[in-house]
Amino acid sequence: MAAVNTDSRMLNNLISSIKRWRKPADKGPRVIARNDHNISRRDISRAALTVMKRLQEAGYQAYIVGGGVRDLMLSGHPKDFDIATDATPEQAKELFRGARIVGRRFRILHARIGREVIEVTTFRGHHADGEAHEAKQSEHGMLLRDNVYGDLESDAIRRDFTVNALYYTTNGFEIHDYTGGVEDIEKRLIRMIGSPVTRYKEDPVRMLRAVRFAAKLDFAIESQTEAPLEELGPLLRNIAPARLFDEILKLLMGGHGERTFELMRRYRLWQHLFPDNAAQIEGNTAALELSRLALRNTDKRIHADMRVTPAFLYAALLWPAVNTEQQKLIAKGIPAAPALAQAAQKITSLQLAHTAIPKRFSIPMREIWDLQQRLPQRGGSRAQRLMEHPRFRAAYDFLLLREESGEIDGNLGKWWTDFQQGDDEQRQQMVRMLQTSGGSGRRSRNSRGGRHRKPRAEQ
Template identity: 50%
Template sequence: MLKKLFKSFRLPLKRKAHPRSTPEVLSNRQHALQRAKFSRNAVNVVERLQHAGYQAYLVGGCVRDLLLGLQPKDFDVATSATPEQVRAEFRNARVIGRRFKLAHVHFGREIIEVATFRANHPQGDDEEDSHLSSRNESGRILRDNVYGSLEDDAQRRDFTINALYFDVTGERILDYAHGVHDIRNRLIRLIGDPEQRYLEDPVRMLRAVRFAAKLDFDIEKHSAAPIRQLASKLRDIPSARLFDEVLKLFLAGYAEHTFDLLVEYDLFAPLFPASAAALKRNPDYTGTLIRQALANTDERIAQGKPVTPAFLFAALLWPALPARVLHLQERGMPPIPAMQEAAHDLITEQCQRIAIPKRFTLPIREIWDMQERLPRRSGKRADLLLENPRFRAGYDFLLLREDAGEETGGLGDWWTDYQDATDSERRSMIRDLANRQEEAGDGPAKKRRRGGRNKRRGPSTDAPAGD
């Protein structure tokens, strides 16, 4: 495939560590990319900017993916025009961002992202540029609006495979950092000094893992070397930004491989500290449950089915929860209140690292709460649970726990049969369940006394006090 895409183009055996000031130019005879393969709207944006006197190229992921025979998710444009100049050229454009200002050009549901060429950031205390670019004490870039030339833009991009520019006019590829070489060798390589680039933006460590998982590439050894040492720098990243990055990591169709790489490079613990501790304590169960949940997510995405982040986060955090629930129960708290309090504390802690929105934390807690309610099936409880809007998610989560090796006494099979049973079969199942519980010494089925309320017989595995 790659040989066809690159035709007869021959690459040097060795490559330089830093980007070139002048690009290596691949003519349309040396690669198989054509402008027709790119979004028509993106090509139109490039041409309109060029006709207005600006430099403009298709850049980054869309060029990389098409060289690999993949369909790009979106199409980005790099230009010498400022965001305000882009907006002046397109009535359907609006300027967004503060840390990284750029323009979005809207074509119905498609958005073409147009970014101005950026330059490297000033290292000194130049007050003139302080409102455009700044770093904190550790070197992390806080604002990134220093504009520059095309050559500057190529040098400040993160990975070599993203420093590829496609000229729609001559169908040429401009390669400033030997990105084509790394594509052919299936390598993720940082541009510049890896440690410095990670300190500028620690999220680049997550991006390296994400691209390696997506493209099935290796992280080049010099680019991989500092990651474990600098993994803790992710704690300096705003929790809201990490939420967006985690969704990119786990909701793109290669979550299981991504998880393995995060663990390999010690990046999982800064994102999910409680879950990482559970993984260390019980690697078989925790690893199996998380990987199974991520494999299911990948499968649903491959089939075009919807995926909710709530279920994903519920699975990622669950291994840290049971020990906390048990601790509260040992202090005398009934199971369901113990589950609720432990869930609240765990999610609160997690949101300090990753700002999971309330629209997801509420269903996470409901899915977990359902795990305490599903064993309680006597009387009309089973039918009431079936009517619960979170039943399906709770039931799926129960099966996930069983697949990971949790022993539930056949609870998953019981609920599977109950959903498919007729009304009379369901009544029979409830009676059989009550008889088995009585024979096992769990207490007889409760009877309503005339003129009074149910009289509880004390805690049992099926209907504890406090339910």
């Protein structure tokens, strides 16, 4: 994403400034003074500054933390700013009209300032410091509830990666670094804070976050942080499908989907999110290429500020399995249309066991699949009616990817391109040419649902 692409000149300046400060002999953070870092208040949202100011005026500590600090140091322009404070959610809520506390596993305050919602979290503490009912783990070591509060240092140690454990305060305009995150930004490394095995078991989604940040920032994953990924990958199957769906949106819809996909395959995590796709792309060049092209196309659209939808991406990732299942059913004598419906239902149901697919996406996804059978049927007024279908454009784009991947041959995609670009007379001529060439696109017997009928003598 352009917002986080590193400007080499500014990064070199940052590295030079880092070398000018030294960690004090006593314990505590490395404190980077205003003159030794590149963060400016002009790059921080007014809403975030307002939240910090209000907390500070009430006597609480307030820091911008996490990705916002990281991206600012990389000369990016973060979209979101999170605030960490020593105020409890209830104490912070009193300072903001209309604020609300959300979450059970982690209780967080959403403070609305104008049109922006700023996430405010209370400093986290060590599990051993909390009451039994405040910190609860599953048999696999996964945290089920974690509302143990602490101080700034314990909060930093509790965060996932060093590059996400940097704190910026307007009280002196300093950066506080307890875990070596600034040094890892210099080295371009994603490094887990603490034991990677323990931290992944606490929350297996951290494995996905490691890959996502590596892809987004073009950083390497530090050796000990990456070592357990393949072995602990099966723990992802313990995560609720709804949460994994949200994580997939971050993984694949952030502008770096193709690189994320390749890293997920490298660490053998992909098979725990999309097992049917993972099975299909092994040894099936067209299926692998279709997945890559769909992700590449999504990345390009995001960078061009064009609309994207998970429905299209899910359609592409699940299509190879749907297509394979449909062909098996056709070989058993089931007509193409009902075979596609049965295959779509089966593969979608299998996927739902791993990741949720809200109906607002699953319905368009299945319409894109259905139109793949209808796009060749262009005789009479069918072509014009198809072009008026609300999913036509997505289905057309999907058809082009299928042809580009090598899954199907022919010039159907070019025909539809020319048809869209032509005027009414040109479109009528194109349809007439199909009819005279015997390619009117009438449905074959095998594509009909229900009983077979003899073809009519005339169109």
